[in-house]
Amino acid sequence: MTEETVVEKKKKTFFHHDSKLYRDEHRAALLMIVLPVIGFTIFTLLPLIYSIFASFTNWNGLGEMTFTGWRNFQLMMKDNYFWQTLGNTFYLMLGIPIGLILSFLLASALSRGLKGTTFFRVVYYIPVISSLAAIAIMWQWAYNGDYGLVNQVLALVGIKGPNWLQNVHTVKPAIIAMSVWKGLGYSMLLYLAAIQSVPKSFYEAADLDGANAFQKFKNITWPMCRPVTFFLIITNVIGGSQIFTEINIMTPTGGPEYSSATIVWYIWQKAFKNFQMGYASAMSMILGILIFIITALQFYVNRKSDYKLS
Amino acid sequence: MKIWKKLGLVALSTMMVLGMAACGSKSSSSDSKKHTITFMYRGGEDEKKAYGQAIKQFEKTHKNVNVKIIVTSADNYATKLQAAISGNKVPDVFYIEQNNLLAYVNNGVLKDISKEVKKSNIDLDNVWSYGVNSYRTNGKTVGKGPLYGLPKDVGPMSLGYNKTMFEKNNIPLPDKDKPYTWDQFIEVSKKLTKDTNGDGKIDQYATGFNVNWSLQAFVWSNGGDWTNKNKTKVTINTPQFAEALQYFADFQNKYHITPSAKESQSLDTYQRWMKGELAFFPVGPWDLSTYNKLKFDYDLMPWPAGKTGKSATYVGSLGIGVSNKTKYSQDAVELAEYLSTNKKAQKTLVDAGVQIPNLKNMAQTWADDKSLKPANREEFLQIVNDYGRAMPAATTYNSEWYDVFMTDIQPVLDGKVTAKEYVKKEQPKMQTKLDAANQQLKATAQK
Incomplete structure (x- = not known):
């Protein structure tokens, strides 16, 4: 084997998905991405979905929610x-x-x-x-x-x-x-x-x-x-x-x-x-x-x- | 939608704080003896300190209980508590604002503590009945039914006068039992409003009342009120009410006994009072620690009386309630009882100058003590016992209907709209809101 092919091979394994280094890096990258995604989900997405749901109820913030359809939006027009x-x-x-x-x-x-x-x-x-x-x-x-x-x-x-x-x-x-x-x-x-x-x-x-x-x-x-x-x-x-x-x-x-x-x-x-x-x-x-x-x-x-x- | 992000953050951070507290309780309860209960309250610096001290005393008598304190500023309290409730992390013991009682009870937030209190042999007859009854409710009205809290305090709003100023101007001091008539009040006020340093500008005024905290005294003593007894009808559209409001507005527009026409923020008149440049100013028990350090002498008097011939004012209250979901209900109720009715705790709080005693006999001793200022502290007790009333919105489901009144009132105070026009125009607006609040109450009471 010439030196050149060794380098080539090394390069190949490095970029190959099975290499340990690649996997480690990949994992680190995912971890970095996951943090803000979790944050976004907990602090923005879930509350958002929750409040979309709440907007169709007469929830008072303490007790149970009762579905009231478009009533809140109708009230708003007259408010x-x-x-x-x-x-x-x-x-x-x-x-x-x-x-x-x-x-x-x-x-x-x-x-x-x-x-x-x-x-x-x-x-x-x-x-x-x-x-x-x-x-x-x-x-x-x-x-x-x-x-x-x-x-x-x-x-x-x-x-x-x-x-x-x-x-x-x-x-x-x-x-x-x-x-x-x-x-x-x-x-x-x-x-x-x-x-x-x-x-x-x-x-x-x-x-x-x-x-x-x-x-x-x-x-x-x-x-x-x-x-x-x-x-x-x-x-x-x-x-x-x-x-x-x-x-x-x-x-x-x-x-x-x-x-x-x-x-x-x-x-x-x-x-x-x-x-x-x-x-x-x-x-x-x-x-x-x-x-x-x-x-x-x-x-x-x-x-x-x-x-x-x- | 970002608002939800913000609100969510507030909620979650509160939950985190509470969650940590909860974790604390878990780990310490593992030795099955010592455990933690959380207590959430609010107040100014003096109050925070005094309550901190009282809680330490409680811990001494309850060796197995550790009280975790969550304290907020007065402004943030309602928001933070509601966030905690929505997040299902209700503190074990917490302050209840009077006007939230119905909502909290009907939504199962507060625990019915009637049995526990009865068992613990507390002499409720020795506690101000206004204070206790403010936390009784059957889910529809406040005042009767099971007990959902104990008074943290009662807050009678009395009227103070600058005694030094009266003496300097050779005006006889106000009688402590016979209130001024409205005419007498104006007469005296005119004498006290003057230019003291001869620069051509008036620098000493008689009054500087903030409409939010003083109008009630005039309306009620004139026979008017915001609603009927059942809190179903807004009744501001009456001659007595309009007359009282007009009288109040005339302080600045007609009689000129109140500083600057556009002035209405209490901050400034508060400073004037503290500097000794105002003759009359409302005084609550929580003010005593500050006012007793002032350079002039002051005392309390009954509010001037309108058509009824009787003085009137309001008395507020904060309650201490227990969560319906608490794991340590016994300790939680005991903490509420301790803060509300224990002699030692009451002494700590009264000595700190942040409230009057909750216990009647103790209050009488306190009022009779000649070494304390102001001399006529008896007036506070009379208000609580006798002629003080709850704020108009204290027992309705929410205060929106009442807020409307105060929000729109500036033109009346500025003299641009007469009181008569105003009450006529505002009544329907307020009625709609009150109806909505009663509707909400009905909907939750049925559950």
């Missing part, structure tokens, strides 16, 4: 609070475009290689890594009508600010402002990465063609950032439709006249306060389906999104 909280949830999503625009502008500013870029990046990122509960409590104080920081600042310029969280008209904008502030750093960082990864040659070519700054932005920077924008919109919409923590902390009773109550907050109230787990499950089914439709729609609209420059 004003369901529609109001759903409306509030979408209203609060107005913060998403605002946040995206602001973070894009910030990222553009920071990508110009100014001094202290790292410093600002840290500053804007701090809210992202802070606990949401802590932030909500802090803003709750800031929004206080009498002693709040926000109104103190407004008083400096002679404006008497409202009691933000107790006023039907200001409570939603107040929460939007907080969410934008909280999410700014994350979106900014993604945009920064996207902007900095645009090849310099594109801009050089555009310069040769005599493009002005706006044209360069419109035809190069913005399209190149589209995948990031898409990603941010999707994740923000999904996150936004589940907004709960800040609502529950800042306006524990759903705000004046339910004006800041979101759908998830309402579901939680129904499930854990009013013993209507079945009805709550039904609402979360609808919410889940809504999120799915919106996301699918976004994928459809954005199906042409890629790096191709038009």
Whole structure:
């Protein structure tokens, strides 16, 4: 046997399914895969199936379930609070475009290689890594009508600010402002990465063609950032439709006249306060389906999104 | 659907905690003598400490029992307990919130402890009857029937006044037995509302009542109520009720004896009270440990009385119940009895300043003790014994119908809607919700 054939043979046994090494590796790989699958099954799939079932019952979360067919869904159609909280949830999503625009502008500013870029990046990122509960409590104080920081600042310029969280008209904008502030750093960082990864040659070519700054932005920077924008919109919409923590902390009773109550907050109230787990499950089914439709729609609209420059 | 993931996580993590506790009980019960029961409760820091101490004392007298404590914040308690119940990991002994009693009993969560309590020779007559009766139910109404828990405490909500402020302004102190009429209350309040440092801004106010915790006193003393006796009809649409609500709203809109018109969060008025800038503020027994450290002197008085001429207020309660599935029912019931009625335990809890004694004779001694503050602690006992009532939603299947009232009330307080319009508009909304709650009750009671 020549040396070559030995190597060949070794190679063959290594890749052959009967080899011990292959089997060990294979087992390890399976083990790695199995963990998240188990987690997914226990923590997501089973509860999901369970709640699909529960949504067709009048389960109160304590006792037995009685099948009631579509009754929960019929009740929902007539439930004003369901529609109001759903409306509030979408209203609060107005913060998403605002946040995206602001973070894009910030990222553009920071990508110009100014001094202290790292410093600002840290500053804007701090809210992202802070606990949401802590932030909500802090803003709750800031929004206080009498002693709040926000109104103190407004008083400096002679404006008497409202009691933000107790006023039907200001409570939603107040929460939007907080969410934008909280999410700014994350979106900014993604945009920064996207902007900095645009090849310099594109801009050089555009310069040769005599493009002005706006044209360069419109035809190069913005399209190149589209995948990031898409990603941010999707994740923000999904996150936004589940907004709960800040609502529950800042306006524990759903705000004046339910004006800041979101759908998830309402579901939680129904499930854990009013013993209507079945009805709550039904609402979360609808919410889940809504999120799915919106996301699918976004994928459809954005199906042409890629790096191709038009 | 991610919400379910979150809720599932909460449930599962709670279960894990409880599961661990269960495992603990298994391993230690193997020596057949020592075993573990779990006790789930909630409270502020002082309360947690005081109860921890009382439980240690219990363990000393029950050498074979080890009490595993699960303690949560007040906000999280209901959610965590329900998750534990759904996950079939009910703690052996736990707090019951009054308005959950019917649901827990009708769904077989709570154990009927009548027999055990009877056997243990506890003198229930010496415990506040309001406290005990809050945990009796026949599955339809609360107040009579088998016993499903013992009172952890009773919480009379009295009215406090800043004695130092009264003295400084040469106003005679409120009588401790004869309540102010509504007119007198406004008169005194106007005198106490003023600018003390001469900067042109009012910095001392008379009242700063949070509607959630104070409106009841005014409505009831005026002869109004949220529902009829059977809890089947919402009765806010009456002249007495509307008058009381209007009077309450007028504190800020007409009489200007309450800080800033848009103000309603209790946090701020609480701080004002603590700083000595408010004349009147509600005081519950759990406040004493904090208020006794304040720089000014304060005392308790009856709430101002409306048309009925009688003072009124509410008295809350938390109960201690035993799981229907507990393996150690004897020990579990004994723990509930110990915390609720044992003299030594009560002394520990009362000394910590977190509650008034559950035992009547002990309470009287406590109220008569001249060395304690505030002087008129007797008022608490009168409320419990005499004129205190349960919160409107305390005995309905859920509190949704009542929450509607408080959720929509801001425009009335801001003076944009009159009380009369409001009660007319809200009544049908609340009635629908109350009907639904009663429907739910009926459905579970039949089982």
